[in-house]
Amino acid sequence: MKLAVIAHDGKKAEMVSFLNKHYNFLHSANITIVATGTTGKHAQAAGLEVQRMLSGPQGGDAQIAAQVAEGLIQGVFFFRDPLDIHPHEPDINMLMRICDVHNVPLATNPATAELVLKGLAVASDDNN
Numbered sequence: 001m002k003l004a005v006i007a008h009d010g011k012k013a014e015m016v017s018f019l020n021k022h023y024n025f026l027h028s029a030n031i032t033i034v035a036t037g038t039t040g041k042h043a044q045a046a047g048l049e050v051q052r053m054l055s056g057p058q059g060g061d062a063q064i065a066a067q068v069a070e071g072l073i074q075g076v077f078f079f080r081d082p083l084d085i086h087p088h089e090p091d092i093n094m095l096m097r098i099c100d101v102h103n104v105p106l107a108t109n110p111a112t113a114e115l116v117l118k119g120l121a122v123a124s125d126d127n128n
């Protein structure tokens with residue numbers, strides 16, 4: 001299973017601490033993590049293993065949306081900063097729309113992401 005993680009600048013620290021907190025589960029459940037460029041750089045600097053796409057404003061959100069549309073990504077954790085403006089707002093909206101079009105779980109804050117991970121843990125227990 002592949003999960004995408006994306007965080008706006010004001011939320012990158014929260015994303016790294018979220019991933020650290022859940023790394024054992026993600027690793028043991030064989031979940032591959034793909035990230036937009038700078039989010040991925042922060043995660044790698046914290047010692048986490050992630051695949052990096054382009055930075056969000058350079059097309060990283062669009063690359064992740066394409067993988068969602070192709071059925072290659074099964075969940076998206078997108079910690080958005082609602083208090084900041086983003087030059088690539090159309091790409092952000094497009095990624096969220098594509099998740100809805102393809103019924104792919106999309107968590108836009110850590111509280112929802114926790115619940116999604118709990119659901120994945122239950123699903124992976126059921127499969128074992």
Ligand SMILES: O=C(CO)COP(=O)(O)O
Pocket residue numbers: 006007008009035036037038039040054055056057060061086092
């Ligand atoms: O801008 C982003 C999401 O819209 C995130 O991109 P970065 O991880 O490259 O900062």
